[in-house]
Every structure is written in C-alpha cells, then in structure tokens.
Amino acid sequence: MKFNTTPMTFPKFPRRLAATATVLAATAGLTACGAAGAGDDEEFPSSQIEVIVPWAAGGATDLTTRQLATLAEDTCGVRMMITNKTGAAGAVGHQAMADAEPDGYTVGAATVEVSILNHLGNTEITPEDLQGVLRFQSTPSVLAVSPDSPYQTFDDLVKGMKNGDEVRVATNGRGGIWDIAARGLAQEIGVEFKQYAPFNGSAEMIPAVLGGQVEALTPSGAEMQSQLNTGELRGLVSMSPERFEVFPDIPTTHEEGVDWDAANWFGIVVPEGTPEDRVQKLNDCFAEAARSDTFQSFMKKQGYGSEIVESEEFEQFMDDEFTRFGELVDRIY
Numbered sequence: 001m002k003f004n005t006t007p008m009t010f011p012k013f014p015r016r017l018a019a020t021a022t023v024l025a026a027t028a029g030l031t032a033c034g035a036a037g038a039g040d041d042e043e044f045p046s047s048q049i050e051v052i053v054p055w056a057a058g059g060a061t062d063l064t065t066r067q068l069a070t071l072a073e074d075t076c077g078v079r080m081m082i083t084n085k086t087g088a089a090g091a092v093g094h095q096a097m098a099d100a101e102p103d104g105y106t107v108g109a110a111t112v113e114v115s116i117l118n119h120l121g122n123t124e125i126t127p128e129d130l131q132g133v134l135r136f137q138s139t140p141s142v143l144a145v146s147p148d149s150p151y152q153t154f155d156d157l158v159k160g161m162k163n164g165d166e167v168r169v170a171t172n173g174r175g176g177i178w179d180i181a182a183r184g185l186a187q188e189i190g191v192e193f194k195q196y197a198p199f200n201g202s203a204e205m206i207p208a209v210l211g212g213q214v215e216a217l218t219p220s221g222a223e224m225q226s227q228l229n230t231g232e233l234r235g236l237v238s239m240s241p242e243r244f245e246v247f248p249d250i251p252t253t254h255e256e257g258v259d260w261d262a263a264n265w266f267g268i269v270v271p272e273g274t275p276e277d278r279v280q281k282l283n284d285c286f287a288e289a290a291r292s293d294t295f296q297s298f299m300k301k302q303g304y305g306s307e308i309v310e311s312e313e314f315e316q317f318m319d320d321e322f323t324r325f326g327e328l329v330d331r332i333y
Helices: 018-028 060-076 088-099 154-162 177-189 202-210 221-230 276-291 293-302 311-332
Strands: 049-053 080-084 106-111 130-140 142-145 168-171 195-198 234-238 263-271
Touching (some): 049 088, 060 080, 060 106, 060 130, 060 276, 060 293, 088 106, 088 263, 142 221, 154 234, 202 221, 263 276, 276 293
Parallel strands (some): 049 080, 049 106
Antiparallel strands (some): 142 234
C-alpha cells in the first residue's frame, strides 16, 4: 500500500492514567452503580464487541483479524462486528480506536503504522493513546529478487552494490514499513539503492520485479509466499534475528552480520483508560482464540508468523517500537 505523505493532523487525547481514575472515584464516592467497568457487577462482555480495522476489507490485516474475531466469538461468548475505517495510511482507523468509549466494547486491530505515523506528521496518535490486549502476528520483511537475477545470495547483492551495481527496490512508499525496511538495511550495510520505487502494495511490487522495472523488493514473506515457494522469486535475506518458520531456508540479516530487523505486526488494542479487569478478560478470550489449532493453521497457511504476545508485554513492545521508529524516521528521511 502506498503511503500518503501529506501531513494530516488529528486531535490527540491524552493518556488517561489509572491513578487519576482512582482519585476521582474516591472523591466522587463511586459505588457499584457508577461508571461501567469501575467495580460494577455487570458481566463482561455481555453484548456485541466492535472490532475496528484500519485497512480495507480483503487485505492482510482484515483477513487475519476476521479469522481471529470469528474464533473469539466462541471464547468471548459475544458477537464480533468488524468495521473497516480506512484512510491516511492507517491514521483514521487508529484515531477511531483511541477515540472510542473505553468500556471494552470497542477494540481495534492496531498495526505497526501506529508506531510510525506520528513521526511523519500524519497524526498525533501514539501508542500512549491505546492499551495493548494481544499481539497476534509479526512477519519480517524479506529482500527478494527475480529468479534470473545475477544475485544468488545476499552477499552477492551487497558486493555488487558496493562495486557500483545500480539496484532499484520496490517499496510501499515513504513511511511505509517496507520502505523503512529497505532504507534501514541499506544504511546498515553501507550502500544505497538507486531508487526506492513506491508501489501500492505487493500486488504491484511483484510484477514490477518480474517485469524488470526494479531489481528487488522488500515486503513480508507472507505477501510473496506463493512466488517464493514456486521459485518465481528468490528470497535473499529475512530481516529478523531468527529464521522465519514459514521460510526456514532464507538466511537472516543477523546471520549475514547485519544488525537490522523490520517486521509488520498486528495486535488487538483498546482505548487508554479501559478498566484493567476488562482488558484482562479480552486478553484471555482473544489469546485462547489465537492459540487455537484452527487459527495457528490458518496463519501458517497464509504465511504469517503467529507468536502471541500478551497485554503488558505488548504495551511495552508498542512503546519500544514508537521510540525505535522515531529514531529511524529522523535518520533515514
């Protein structure tokens, strides 16, 4: 997906600290009849949960979230309704997640862009405006070339570029995770691609490589699964610390002596200020769905990594990603 680089500004809602809520509750003398989730006896969840997806129907985030939500209907005991809120490279949907009532009945499928867009000036939303429930997918970028490319290995490509070879790479545009993947990798190995050609997703990037418009591309392995499996594309390196389970034959950047990782991830979040007991219940039922054989099999078939990261660890991960991408955006653009 090509990213819109026109700055957009949205109002930011500050983090609603739990300590503040405690003070207000004590001052107001709230009882079990008070605000939803603030110690009441209401069974949760007891009605439909809306799941906001910040990307269009049919895309990777949408398809994987729909599968997870379908399974979570059984584990959570209520209906899940998917709502696609698209626009501004994911900013519209992430804003909607942050703006939702913090009662647990609206969750979102956050993606890596929530850690990037603020640094590009496209939104004021940061991970501070969201509370992590569960990360259910993380898939690394893979640098790949056509089967008739002279570069048989990653080392071949690096040596060629250092000797003056002009290599154009297909990405998803300025600020996109796959553009950051390509630029960051180039900086780490001390080379520069001749062109970072922007395309609207892997559906355009793959034909561009096969047709000779560019020499390489950097989407996730999942988005090239069919071509990598059939030999229509050759994976040179996976931008990850360890080999990706779906493509165990592709070496990693770390194996090649390059300290560089880049991955797309999806996770369930709620607005900051959602009661902790409800966050925990959502974590429990979504985690059960995500760990099911049905979901794990679906993710593997689609070529996605499905490592489960639960609430507190996921929140820390989002904060770390935000800091990391802030430094990267300043350095590579």
